[in-house]
Amino acid sequence: MTADVVLALRDLRVRHAAGFTxxxxxxxxxxxxxxxxxxxxxxxxxxxxxxMGLLEPPGAGAVxxxxxxxxxxxxxxxxxxxxxxxxEPLLADRSVAENVGLGLRFxxxxxxxxxxxxxxxxxxxxxxxxAARSARTLSGGEAxxxxxxxxxxxxxxxxxxxxxxxxLDAPTRAGLVADLGGVLREDRVTTVLITHDRGEAQALxxxxxxxxxxxxxxVDTTSRVFWAPAxxxxxxxxxxxxxxxxxxxxxxxxxxxxxxxxxxxxxxxGLQRGTRVRLGIRPEDVTLAxxxxxxxxxxxxxxxxxxxxxxxxxxxxxxxxxxxxxxLVALVTPRSAAELGLAEGVAVMAVxxxxxxxxxxxxxxxxxxxxxxx
Numbered sequence: 081m082t083a084d085v086v087l088a089l090r091d092l093r094v095r096h097a098a099g100f101t102x103x104x105x106x107x108x109x110x111x112x113x114x115x116x117x118x119x120x121x122x123x124x125x126x127x128x129x130x131x132m133g134l135l136e137p138p139g140a141g142a143v144x145x146x147x148x149x150x151x152x153x154x155x156x157x158x159x160x161x162x163x164x165x166x167x168e169p170l171l172a173d174r175s176v177a178e179n180v181g182l183g184l185r186f187x188x189x190x191x192x193x194x195x196x197x198x199x200x201x202x203x204x205x206x207x208x209x210x211a212a213r214s215a216r217t218l219s220g221g222e223a224x225x226x227x228x229x230x231x232x233x234x235x236x237x238x239x240x241x242x243x244x245x246x247x248l249d250a251p252t253r254a255g256l257v258a259d260l261g262g263v264l265r266e267d268r269v270t271t272v273l274i275t276h277d278r279g280e281a282q283a284l285x286x287x288x289x290x291x292x293x294x295x296x297x298x299v300d301t302t303s304r305v306f307w308a309p310a311x312x313x314x315x316x317x318x319x320x321x322x323x324x325x326x327x328x329x330x331x332x333x334x335x336x337x338x339x340x341x342x343x344x345x346x347x348x349x350g351l352q353r354g355t356r357v358r359l360g361i362r363p364e365d366v367t368l369a370x371x372x373x374x375x376x377x378x379x380x381x382x383x384x385x386x387x388x389x390x391x392x393x394x395x396x397x398x399x400x401x402x403x404x405x406x407x408l409v410a411l412v413t414p415r416s417a418a419e420l421g422l423a424e425g426v427a428v429m430a431v432x433x434x435x436x437x438x439x440x441x442x443x444x445x446x447x448x449x450x451x452x453x454x
Contacts, residue, residue: 092141112268116285163231169223171215201229221252320360321409341406346381363411
């Protein structure tokens with residue numbers, strides 16, 4: 081274990097009566113980083129966080145804090161070096177300032193220092209003007225800002241966040257994510273964030289651990305997890321909507337020509353001729369143009385004529401399934417969809433660069449056309 085590892089799980093096993101098992105061989109939170117643990121509902125994320133925060137004893141394995149294994153006799157002392165924020169703020173029926181200062185008073189911090197630290201952290205989360213208000217009168221976003229201030233006022237060695245934005249509406253969540261991100265980057269607080277929201281992980285995390293069905297499938301930098309997923313199940317969870325099988329038919333100077341569904345794609349990858357590969361393409365990397373006529377030369381080496389088969393609104397954009405010989409999903413803004421006149425049966429050109437397709441490890445045989453809704 082290196083010196084920059086603050087908190088670690090080793091050989092962890094947690095078994096529940098319902099049959100669910102969480103197995104983590106190794107997961108480390110490094111000094112000053114934000115580590116996001118993402119995965120679908122029921123993957124075991126909250127169980128992992130409770131074990132990490134010494135709130136639930138594992139059936140096997142151990143939690144390590146600063147290179148020292150934490151045993152039962154020292155669990156309480158170790159917990160006091162951490163702070164946890166849950167989805168529900170769980171504020172006491174007191175004023176906002178009193179709520180934020182509770183932990184400091186329990187630790188015997190003097191009144192003057194407590195007041196100064198409370199005022200500082202309320203200001204940093206933009207709720208200083210609410211100090212005298214009853215916590216019961218706060219909105220959901222205000223309450224969660226107070227809960228974060230209450231945790232960080234303790235200057236914890238590790239901050240644990242369990243879906244802290246899940247109950248908030250989209251505008252409130254976006255503002256709080258931005259403000260919390262600024263605090264964590266400025267203070268370099270070692271943080272473990274549990275979330276099922278990919279956008280939160282991308283906005284806040286230095287590294288991401290993907291947990292699926294109680295197992296860690298990939299732990300890597302945020303960019304690599306989202307843009308170079310290690311396996312098909314990870315790729316699908318992080319938003320890769322087009323996953324197809326192809327065969328390499330030619331290679332030339334680091335560019336492979338891969339035949340997929342009767343079309344030939346140019347891929348920036350060192351592949352051997354004759355190899356069968358699985359390719360993942362993120363929808364936001366595909367650009368659509370009206371009509372089926374060839375486009376002017378550009379840096380995008382793949383331009384495929386196709387027919388729109390389905391439009392599916394989702395979040396801030398529209399997911400467009402295009403039949404180009406295989407189902408290819410593009411993400412466009414509602415304005416672009418209207419300007420292009422996109423509708424079922426409309427002819428379009430789907431364009432993407434050779435650097436866009438990512439070669440992923442082959443998973444179970446899947447009917448991509450069914451998944452894409454063709």
